[in-house]
Amino acid sequence: EAGVAQSPRYKIIEKRQSVAFWCNPISGHATLYWYQQILGQGPKLLIQFQNNGVVDDSQLPKDRFSAERLKGVDSTLKIQPAKLEDSAVYLCASSFSWTNTGELFFGEGSRLTVL
Amino acid sequence: AQSVTQLDSQVPVFEEAPVELRCNYSSSVSVYLFWYVQYPNQGLQLLLKYLSGSTLVKGINGFEAEFNKSQTSFHLRKPSVHISDTAEYFCAVDTGRRALTFGSGTRLQVQP
Numbered sequence: 001e002a003g004v005a006q007s008p009r010y011k012i013i014e015k016r017q018s019v020a021f022w023c024n025p026i027s028g029h030a031t032l033y034w035y036q037q038i039l040g041q042g043p044k045l046l047i048q049f050q051n052n053g054v055v056d057d058s059q060l061p062k063d064r065f066s067a068e069r070l071k072g073v074d075s076t077l078k079i080q081p082a083k084l085e086d087s088a089v090y091l092c093a094s095s096f097s098w099t100n101t102g103e104l105f106f107g108e109g110s111r112l113t114v115l
Numbered sequence: 116a117q118s119v120t121q122l123d124s125q126v127p128v129f130e131e132a133p134v135e136l137r138c139n140y141s142s143s144v145s146v147y148l149f150w151y152v153q154y155p156n157q158g159l160q161l162l163l164k165y166l167s168g169s170t171l172v173k174g175i176n177g178f179e180a181e182f183n184k185s186q187t188s189f190h191l192r193k194p195s196v197h198i199s200d201t202a203e204y205f206c207a208v209d210t211g212r213r214a215l216t217f218g219s220g221t222r223l224q225v226q227p
Contacts, residue, residue, distance in 0.1 A: 004158070031213065042218050055213075056212065091159070093159075104159075104161075107158050108156070
């Protein structure tokens with residue numbers, strides 16, 4: 001079974017530029033998450049989707065971050081304009097369903113460096 | 116709101132020695148508890164989880180954890196570690212929202 005796919009793995013940009021990250025969850029997984037992991041910290045939830053609807057985006061900085069999950073499958077996270085403090089690893093995860101308590105499956109992450 | 120505290124940022128230990136990684140949580144509601152491991156340049160992988168029932172939970176790679184409700188703890192243990200256990204370990208809670216709140220992580224460094 002293929003895992004959660006993310007791209008790009010690494011991205012370096014200047015501040016005020018924009019960047020987009022892509023995630024393809026495990027086939028059949030209805031719930032998709034984007035987490036931000038700053039160096040030395042644990043992952044922090046940015047947004048949670050159930051199919052193509054947003055369940056929780058309370059910690060997403062909406063003035064600069066946006067995310068979508070068209071057709072309830074893959075998802076894109078965008079940052080525009082980027083700030084220095086956005087340097088982090090952006091992790092995508094998926095799980096089978098909203099009602100399934102348990103395992104989230106994580107991708108390898110997209111590492112963003114903002115100069 | 117819930118929170119997770121991992122008391123040790125780094126734990127050095129010699130190979131074949133026992134290890135305990137500490138995790139405490141705070142929540143006003145019942146929680147589900149998890150330990151994830153992150154090897155270098157890899158995604159997070161589930162080690163074990165507590166949902167209900169027996170408070171002693173066994174996971175992969177010989178790890179186990181014990182849920183202690185009165186002390187709001189969920190410490191991770193292994194009786195004998197290997198070099199390959201060197202990784203970052205994260206404790207996490209789910210209060211039923213089906214989204215995890217993670218601790219800051221503990222780096223386990225196994226030395227020969």
